[in-house]
Every structure is written in structure tokens, then in C-alpha cells.
Amino acid sequence: MEKGRVFATGLEDIYRIMGISPEVYRFGCRTEEKLKERFAAVDETAAYNQMKVVHAMQKNRISAEHFNPSSGYGYNDQGRDDLERVYADTFHTEDALVRPQIACGTHALAVALFGNLRPGDELLSISGKPYDTLEEVIGIRPSKGSLAEYGITYRQVELKEDGSFDFPAIREAITPKTRVVAIQRSKGYLTRPTLSVEAIGEAIAFVKACRADLICMVDNCYGEFVQRLEPSDLGADMVVGSLIKNPGGGLAPIGGYIAGTRECVENAAYRLTSPGLGKEVGASLNVMQSFYQGFFLAPTVTAGALKGALFAANLYEQLGFKVIPGGSEERYDIIQAIEFGFPEGVIEFCKGIQAAAPVDSYVTPEPWAMPGYDSDVIMAAGAFVQGSSIELSADGPIKPPYAVYFQGGLTWEHARFGILMSLQKLYEKGLVKLP
């Protein structure tokens, strides 16, 4: 059949029109069949988290006026102020800062750290090496304007071999100078396991028992709404993340958030805008509706992305590839890694993800030298919001072990198509044998 005129009414037919062969489609169906229980559990979590968000919106009496734009200083921006209450009520924190002026997740984390640390203080990471971009914020890699340049020192405690917290080492590392303890929930692009909210809660309780006045900050990127609890439910003083990941629900065009204690959020606000001004200024321009609506959709969008991750893990695991996390493991974030062991695997996978995109599906991604990377990198993204990684996206460095990292999918239906298209590309090149 020809692309362009679609008369098929069966799913297999329309997938075939879209370029998925019956063998690949049927292998996908068999895999999906085995995931029914897992998917039901994902849906239940989404149903629970949906209620959390709706409850917070109703409690704060959100109305159409909240979507009105503000300009200039943005004084008395009701939409902005109440959105921050909605975030605070959802994360069960005293306050929150949710702003389009926060450029990305790294910026949100930098604002949280710079706002709450003072010269002479020490930052302690207890989940090992932090996300790449934070190395320059902290000054692990020397950088202009880093915390190190302001006389804020840094120390890190590695996770144990099995990915759990090293409690004796944490106790050792806490000194009178320690002020903020940082924990990264998601593995990011490392191979360690992602931390569950429960494990993070245990670590926070331990830290607070060592010294009650320590500030515990959790990098919550990619973790929001994956579980019913958030780290702030188990004692985190700040949770920090990006709105072009889970909590933006795919609709927020920019932004970041910090939810936490009144004092931590106030300190962060004085850093984001200016001492004395804090949360009082910062016009929301015209983004409020997308922030509210995106947050409303975030629990189900996250569920779609999670199902995609589960589907891909199980599909590729059956084909003999190492997948992280494993197909039957619990999930604490939306990232899935697949180790191909050969470069064509990474390349064809990314080509498939791109070919399945709603935007820019006709372009072909190629490996390329990128600043900050020591090998060529290939990236696939056909997104409504540039760089958005809650939308279906994949990337991988062209070097051993030839692993691709993929995440997102605004709907499960689209994630499924993207993953099957990735497999189709590998299948057409003869790189996989279907069982």
C-alpha cells in the first residue's frame, strides 16, 4: 500500500503502511502481551498522581484568570504565585519556585545551590559523581563562576558496588563545614541504578540523624511522578527539576522548579532574581496555561514514557542485548539504556526513533563530533519543544559499549511506534534475528 492514502482500519495494517513489517509488529504484540500487569501498575500510579495534582489545583481555586499573561516586573502575578502553591501542595513542601526564567534543569540546580551555600560551606554529594553539567557548576571541572570560585568546597561519597548508599562513609564525610547534602535520584547517563524514593528517604533520615541542620537537596530530574511518593515526602529540604522533562507534561516550553522549605526556596529566589526582590518579581509572560496544563498532564505523560521504557527493555532483552534497567526490574525514572556492542545498533536505533517522530521525521540523524564529548555522538529528536526529553528521544556516543539512551514519549501509543521503528531499522539491516 502507498503512504499518504490511509484506508486501513486494523492496527497491523496501519503499522505496515507506516513502515513496520508484520514480523516486527507481531513480535511487539507478543512482548506487550507479557507486560499487562506491569502496565496496569504504571496506570495505577498515574491515577494516584493525577489525583494529587487535581487536588492541589482545586485547593488553590485555579481559574481561567490564572492563565493571563503578565509583563514588566510581574508584581502580583496571581497565576505564577498560585502555580507555585500548586507545586508546593503536590510535592508536600512549604513553598516552591516555578519560573520560565529558570533556563533548564542545570540552572535550577545552580540556583538552589548558590542560593543556599555561603563561602566557607561545603557541598557533599552522597550519590557519587553528579550529572555532567553540574561538574562545572560545582567546579569539579574548573569553570568561571563556579561554587569553587566563591570558596565553597565539595566532597563526594561514592555509592557502593550494588548502587546503595555507603552510610559509614557518609558519616565520615560530614564535617562542621558541610551545609548542603546532594542526592541525584536518576542515574542520568551513568550505569549505576536509579535510586528509589524509599532509598533516598532512608539516606535523608541518616543524614539528619548525623546533623539535623543539614540541607538535603535532591536532583529530581526524570523522576517526577514515576512513584507515588516524591523525595520531599520523605524529608528532602529541596527537590529540583526541569520543566522540559516530566513535570512540564510536554507542554511547558521552558522552565524549572525548586520545591522545598520556605527558607530554602526564599534563598533560591533571592539568587534567581535579586536579594530583596526574591519571588516578588518575574513576569510569567504567556506561559502560565502551558505550565498548569502540562503539570496536569504530567502524571499520564510520565506513565506513557514509562511504558515505552518497559516495552523497549523487554523487546531488546529478548533479542539478547543488555538493557539497563533490566526488563523485569522496578523503575524509578524514565530512562532506558540498551547496549548493542556495535556502532550500527546505536545508529539504526536512533534513525528509527527519528523516523517515527511527529516533527522532523524526514531528517536522518548522523553521528557527529559535539563539544564536551570525546567521541562522535548521534541524537534523535523530533520534538515540539527543542531538546525536550519527555518527548521521544534517543542519543548515544559512538564508542564501546555502544549503548543508546532513550527516554520519553508523550503518549504510550507513540512510544510504541518509535520503539518498533527502531527495531524495524535494525531488522532491515540484518542486525537482529526475531524469535
Ligand SMILES: *Cc1c(COP(=O)(O)O)cnc(C)c1O
Ligand atoms: C537533565 C538532567 C539535569 C539537568 O539538565 P538540563 O539539560 O540542564 O535540563 C540534571 N540532572 C539530571 C539527573 C538530569 O537528568
